[in-house]
Amino acid sequence: MRADIRVESLTHQYDEHVTALRGISTTVRQGERVAVIGPNGAGKTTLVQHFNGLARPTSGRVLVGDRDTAEYPISTLAAQVGFVFQNPADQLHARTVAAEVRFGPRNLGRSAAEADAQVAAALAATGLTELADAHPYHLAPAQRKLVAIASVLAMDTPVVVLDEPTTGQDAFALDVLSAVLADLAERGRTVIATTHDMDFCVENFDRVLLLTDGELVADGAPAEVFTDTAPHRLPQLFRLAGELGWDSRPTTVDEFVTMLE
Numbered sequence: 001m002r003a004d005i006r007v008e009s010l011t012h013q014y015d016e017h018v019t020a021l022r023g024i025s026t027t028v029r030q031g032e033r034v035a036v037i038g039p040n041g042a043g044k045t046t047l048v049q050h051f052n053g054l055a056r057p058t059s060g061r062v063l064v065g066d067r068d069t070a071e072y073p074i075s076t077l078a079a080q081v082g083f084v085f086q087n088p089a090d091q092l093h094a095r096t097v098a099a100e101v102r103f104g105p106r107n108l109g110r111s112a113a114e115a116d117a118q119v120a121a122a123l124a125a126t127g128l129t130e131l132a133d134a135h136p137y138h139l140a141p142a143q144r145k146l147v148a149i150a151s152v153l154a155m156d157t158p159v160v161v162l163d164e165p166t167t168g169q170d171a172f173a174l175d176v177l178s179a180v181l182a183d184l185a186e187r188g189r190t191v192i193a194t195t196h197d198m199d200f201c202v203e204n205f206d207r208v209l210l211l212t213d214g215e216l217v218a219d220g221a222p223a224e225v226f227t228d229t230a231p232h233r234l235p236q237l238f239r240l241a242g243e244l245g246w247d248s249r250p251t252t253v254d255e256f257v258t259m260l261e
């Protein structure tokens with residue numbers, strides 16, 4: 001099923017003093033890879049929490065496919081939109097890695113055999129197969145984050161949202177994460193991630209939404225959003241290309257090397 005996400009004039013007010021989103025409108029089409037960036041408190045987490053009902057509009061609408069999220073519980077929306085929390089402690093609850101990863105597919109009504117296959121695939125994709133019997137809380141923080149990612153992958157949702165997936169990750173886990181995102185894209189899944197890591201952003205995403213103070217101030221390809229006059233830090237590859245006087249902007253190291261030759 002296609003699960004385009006349509007955001008229409010979305011406003012979110014936490015209380016009378018805090019308006020986190022101010023009239024956001026945008027559409028994310030099935031299969032897109034979208035990064036949401038912006039300064040602390042810009043509203044990134046609040047925006048993506050609307051995609052599976054973790055946050056509800058104060059005004060405006062969010063539709064996933066033909067469903068208005070305001071009319072469905074999180075349990076229904078979760079079958080369409082998997083959500084990896086910024087802090088694994090908000091998500092993990094089981095006593096073993098395998099049980100944790102199995103919870104999602106079983107909860108969605110998959111058979112035991114289907115769930116077993118999805119757990120095996122998710123553990124393999126995140127490099128956790130050997131740790132299937134470990135307790136999630138005995139793992140290193142980077143591995144715990146991978147467990148949180150695996151438990152969403154196992155649900156095999158058309159859309160996967162990751163809130164700050166690079167925070168606290170080591171180089172190995174970042175490579176695993178990039179491979180997971182590439183595989184999701186190859187299988188036509190939508191991938192949306194909030195991030196402060198501009199290098200991760202250009203290397204893994206085709207489209208960037210820039211939020212500032214609850215407003216969507218830029219929406220385009222990385223080369224359009226990361227201009228030399230942009231207020232945020234530029235990705236290293238873009239800075240290097242700029243210093244070399246190049247007009248185009250490589251988004252991966254491979255592209256950079258090819259352009260050097």
Ligand SMILES: Nc1ncnc2c1ncn2[C@@H]1O[C@H](COP(=O)(O)OP(=O)(O)OP(=O)(O)O)[C@@H](O)[C@H]1O
Binds near residue numbers: 015039041044
């Ligand atoms: N549960 C809450 N109650 C009240 N205000 C909140 C709550 N959650 C977030 N806010 C406020 O809403 C605004 C947007 O927060 P949000 O976490 O969405 O921003 P963000 O861009 O994800 O920030 P960060 O990069 O720091 O994670 C901020 O002013 C924040 O303090």
